[in-house]
Amino acid sequence: MSNYQINEKGYYGKFGGAFIPEMLFPNVEELRENYLKIMADEEFQAEFQELLRNYVGRPTPLYLAKRLSEHYGTNIYLKREDLNHTGAHKINNTIGQILLARRLGKKKIIAETGAGQHGVATATVCALMGMDCVVYMGEIDIARQKPNVERMKILGAEVIAATSGSKTLKDACNEAMRHWLNDPTDTHYIIGSVVGPHPYPDMVAKFQSVISEEMRKQLKEQTGKETPDYVIACVGGGSNAAGAFYHFLDDEEVNLVAVEAAGRGIDSGETAATTAVGTIGVLHASKTIVMQTEDGQVVEPYSISAGLDYPGMGPMHAHLFDSNRAQFRYVTDKQAMTAGIRLCKLEGIIPAVESSHALAALDQMKFGKDDIVVLNLSGRGDKDLETYIKWGEY
């Protein structure tokens, strides 16, 4: 039995659980009772795999980035999740969940989104399956992510502004939960990360685990060995990292590196580095590490990257932190932008600002010349052009 998988009560170590109001119990219980069964079903797997291959464009390449490797004096492989349909890893999960929702007989889909990537990935699969889609997005995020709002609308989704609280991702989650409370019987809530009540963290991690499943195969083909020395991924809620780590969790010789957004610095008061400033608490129905006041009020995070701008993290990552299985690193806005622009110049790849945080961790680490480093390039930077332009210095 792995030490890093979820237990029968829905916990990773002391993190996880399902702290939901009783009104949501039937929905969450229905999911809990069915998700493993449905995911193990052959027909489900056939349909899921077919869509991943021919619609999403998987497997994504594992690319030996030669000039980047040379810069750091080691061997860096980029897992190109940025080449997925809709531009990020998010769609692995939305394809899986919408197929599951259909098997549960659900008619309508709701989702939350921060930067809009998960919202776009959800709107996309809803269009594909002909299902109604409502996406909640913080009023402030709507203003700063206009193109993604329009993408969702073009795809047929209704985008509703979350105007409560701080009007960003955490409030979009709250609003989606409230919607689910109000409309529980034929609606499925597609959570976009490895957060939320059990079974979501495990379910989303399993849908994203295709990333590390492919990594192992591709590493074997390209290097002769299935396991690398390092796997590096950024963590907001933590879905791309969960997928990238998943099949290496029990290979203790593989160093797992989780990179959080430090914003303007972990001591600046403007940060999203949850493990640096957070404490154990309950956020979005999961016991995890949370940025909060002593009085248990959730604190608003800050990062240049809307996708990492979250005051908690999935319970699996809280456990990886607590058990020292993964090392956590903190990357500021400035370090991330510098590393992102470096990748553009060295490899001709414009990364999402989220992924740039993972890239910047390379600057903080020392590698041997024979080390094999796999970095999960979770998304592409098209959506971030404005951020790069504003930043300048390129």
Add this chain to the structure above:
Amino acid sequence: MQNRINTLFQNKKKDILNVYFTAGYPKLDDTKTIIQALDKAGADLIEIGIPYSDPVADGPTIQASNQVALSNGITLEKIFEQLQDVREYTQIPIVLMGYFNPVFQYGVERFCGKCKEIGLDGLIVPDLPLAEYVDEYQEAFEANSLHNIFLISPQTSEKRIRLIDEHSSGFLYMVSSASVTGAKTGIEDAQVAYFERVNAMDLQTPRLIGFGISNRETFKEACQHANGAIIGSAFVNVLANNEENLEEAIGDFVRKIKGK
């Protein structure tokens, strides 16, 4: 376990009025004024909300009151300070309603001990699920003579209602429809069918109906199907609109609900 809540339900079987307000709202130090006015006007039970940054089961009215109260500077410590002498001026049963995280940060055992010291009677923690409560916290609640008030909704299965009833004391909070607080007004036929279905189950715990109860008419109707009802958002609106004459407005509102 015996406290003011049991005494209330033993002495009064019908038309019990439970009124909710948010601590620290509309002004930081209104808590005592509101309790005294509710008591004087004839409310039977008071539910005091602990403000939280992310109240997922609440609609816009109570969300807004939570935000205002937090920006007024309310904390759990302050709420306890405000309630410290409550038993010197009233014996009305009081329950605290709050989301789990602030209680968890305070320390559940310490929290329960403080409630007992002050003389509070019960807790409603909507996002503390039954299994977690039974495994981790039931002992602390019971050691401090605190009733844990569970919610049930129209979607709750009969089997689960029986399980919740078994672990309940005080009363059951029957959420009238699938919704957040303050979302709907009025009671529809489907809700009546659910109330009657639960009544027919012959549960051991008394029941109050909440969500969507906003005036004399809905209160009366709810009381036909349970031991009484809970008014939250509608009362918070009264507070919002009468910051300067709370006592009078609270008295008028409660008397109107009770038809007096």
